[in-house]
Amino acid sequence: MSSTELTDLGIAAIRDGVRDGSFSAREVAQGFIDRVASAKALNAFLVETPDHALKAADAADAARVSGDLKSMSGVPIGMKDLFCTEGVTTTAASHILGNFVPTYESTVSANLWAAGAGMLGKLNLDQFAMGSSNETSAFGNVISPWRRKDGSNAPLAPGGSSGGSASAIAARLCPAATGTDTGGSIRQPAAFVGISGIKPTYGRCSRWGTVAFASSLDQAGPMARDVRDCAIMLGAMAGFDAKDSTSLELPVPDWDAGLSSNLKGKRIGIPKEYRVDGMPAEIDALWEQGIAFLKDAGAVVVEVSLPHTKYALPAYYIIAPAEASSNLARYDGVRYGLRDLPEGAGLQDMYAATRAAGFGPEVKRRIMIGTYVLSAGFYDAYYTQAQKVRTLISQDFDKAWESCDILLAPTAPSAAFALGEKQADPLAMYLNDVFTVPASLAGLPAMSVPGGLDGQGLPLGLQIIGKALDEQGVLNAGLAIEERAGFTARAAQWW
Amino acid sequence: MSVDTATVKKIASLARIAMSDADAEAMVPELNNILGWIEQLGEVDTSQVQPMTAVIPNTLRLRDDVVTDGNVRDKVLANAPRAEHGFFAVPKVIE
Numbered sequence A: 001m002s003s004t005e006l007t008d009l010g011i012a013a014i015r016d017g018v019r020d021g022s023f024s025a026r027e028v029a030q031g032f033i034d035r036v037a038s039a040k041a042l043n044a045f046l047v048e049t050p051d052h053a054l055k056a057a058d059a060a061d062a063a064r065v066s067g068d069l070k071s072m073s074g075v076p077i078g079m080k081d082l083f084c085t086e087g088v089t090t091t092a093a094s095h096i097l098g099n100f101v102p103t104y105e106s107t108v109s110a111n112l113w114a115a116g117a118g119m120l121g122k123l124n125l126d127q128f129a130m131g132s133s134n135e136t137s138a139f140g141n142v143i144s145p146w147r148r149k150d151g152s153n154a155p156l157a158p159g160g161s162s163g164g165s166a167s168a169i170a171a172r173l174c175p176a177a178t179g180t181d182t183g184g185s186i187r188q189p190a191a192f193v194g195i196s197g198i199k200p201t202y203g204r205c206s207r208w209g210t211v212a213f214a215s216s217l218d219q220a221g222p223m224a225r226d227v228r229d230c231a232i233m234l235g236a237m238a239g240f241d242a243k244d245s246t247s248l249e250l251p252v253p254d255w256d257a258g259l260s261s262n263l264k265g266k267r268i269g270i271p272k273e274y275r276v277d278g279m280p281a282e283i284d285a286l287w288e289q290g291i292a293f294l295k296d297a298g299a300v301v302v303e304v305s306l307p308h309t310k311y312a313l314p315a316y317y318i319i320a321p322a323e324a325s326s327n328l329a330r331y332d333g334v335r336y337g338l339r340d341l342p343e344g345a346g347l348q349d350m351y352a353a354t355r356a357a358g359f360g361p362e363v364k365r366r367i368m369i370g371t372y373v374l375s376a377g378f379y380d381a382y383y384t385q386a387q388k389v390r391t392l393i394s395q396d397f398d399k400a401w402e403s404c405d406i407l408l409a410p411t412a413p414s415a416a417f418a419l420g421e422k423q424a425d426p427l428a429m430y431l432n433d434v435f436t437v438p439a440s441l442a443g444l445p446a447m448s449v450p451g452g453l454d455g456q457g458l459p460l461g462l463q464i465i466g467k468a469l470d471e472q473g474v475l476n477a478g479l480a481i482e483e484r485a486g487f488t489a490r491a492a493q494w495w
Numbered sequence B: 001m002s003v004d005t006a007t008v009k010k011i012a013s014l015a016r017i018a019m020s021d022a023d024a025e026a027m028v029p030e031l032n033n034i035l036g037w038i039e040q041l042g043e044v045d046t047s048q049v050q051p052m053t054a055v056i057p058n059t060l061r062l063r064d065d066v067v068t069d070g071n072v073r074d075k076v077l078a079n080a081p082r083a084e085h086g087f088f089a090v091p092k093v094i095e
Helices: A011-020 A025-037 A050-066 A107-114 A163-170 A187-193 A227-237 A281-296 A309-330 A347-358 A361-374 A379-400 A426-433 A437-441 A471-485 B005-014 B021-043 B073-077
Strands: A045-048 A076-080 A118-123 A176-181 A196-199 A219-224 A267-271 A300-304 A406-410 A446-453 A459-466
Touching: A011 A025, A011 A050, A011 A227, A025 A045, A025 A050, A025 A076, A025 A118, A045 A163, A050 A076, A050 A118, A076 A163, A107 A118, A107 A176, A107 A227, A118 A163, A163 A176, A163 A187, A163 A219, A176 A187, A176 A196, A176 A227, A187 A196, A187 A446, A187 A459, A196 A227, A196 A471, A219 A227, A227 A446, A227 A471, A267 A281, A281 A300, A281 A406, A281 A446, A281 A459, A281 A471, A309 A361, A309 A379, A309 A426, A309 A437, A309 B021, A361 A379, A361 B005, A361 B021, A379 A437, A379 B021, A406 A471, A426 B021, A437 A459, A446 A471, A459 A471, B005 B021
Parallel strands: A076 A118, A076 A176, A267 A300, A267 A406
Antiparallel strands: A045 A118, A176 A219, A196 A219, A196 A446, A406 A459, A446 A459
């Protein structure tokens, strides 16, 4: 196989090809390393780690000989730069982490290495995962490989916060990558670039060693080109971890083996509150198409109501900044990261100067909102009220599960927008998460799969939300859509 | 509720972020725009609702009270902007 053919392969195809000797893991790793090196224009990778990928590939080739291959042996992946990687710079795309080089490995990345995967490099993201377009990174925008077919060549947002992961997978720089999802950061970028991504149930993947944004919402998950690859990689990432107090002490199901696109007997709920005002006709048409796909797979479709949907986004923008303001208090210029010590400054001045110099504007904005809503006199009116609304949102889902097994909705209210288009108005940017935030607030598994293209030739995603712990149901519905959508479109290479 | 420049400066001070008067002033409309929008939560009747504490039911685990980690002083200090004599070093706090 040529190097280009090898870099067109996904996780399952690489795993199988290495196993049956069609090619070596080293050839695969080298192919992707070369593609990464030639795609600087996308700004997807912050750090390249070819040695890590090659070492894992050599181990996979040796494991083949000894008959000791694991679920991701020989698969080189990209690592969102929010996961601490021992000996490799970890920045969260912020200057405040300076040249932080972790002396430990995050549980999720350690699990992936134990499953035989190798690392091609660390992927760009919105600063501290705060953003929906990858424009808040301190290291420049990630560019989507996709372009509108109107010939304008306007650089498009890959979505966020896992924008580097999305862009790299869509451009075939890696077959898969890790993402994290706090309010939609796996699903929305997956939708924008025409790939798949799943946020598992809160607690499936350990948060230990992942730079924290909003701890009650943060969940890691895989991003890949198809549903099966997501199932394989999620199986490698997930698992109980005593080092995370919210980790679920449950066995990890074999989601890959359990995949089935036969949805006979399944009830698909269509949440009527997701039909928001001003939704583009193309998104609506895609949703109808998705409903038809699932019916064709044997499912019964029912309309359900999630009455508190409109309050999910404002509740999220209290809870997430509140938790962020607390979590990010650790960046003080004392233990790691940047220190800004003005001449003659004392300790308090050092804290304030360090944080002013190190955090980007969006991060500051969220810390400020979080600090305000948690401050004396406002705590109950904002934070407690938001946590009560969160209970109501979660109860909405519980009630929906009485009449359906999974929910189908669009992933995002639009296709990818151009870089700069929404940057001036933080609120307009926040509204991009309108369909993804409710499942995050309820801790539910949710996935985006490509559904089709819009009039400009840009990918659109469909979102499947499942009951807690029912990743299998979500993946299976995703597979049913994938088989019927026949999404093969890819961005023409211009970089 | 809305904020003014003085409130923004107070929040910035609580958050330990140095902010010039001009920056604080620029942030006033931004924050008010966002705060005005999240205000709509007030219209939800939550008088009979408990605030959420855990998204997925889970119990806090207990483990034996034994040392399971540690003895990694140099690793802990490896990324410190300044470390001296095996400690983090900061500007003088007490005169």
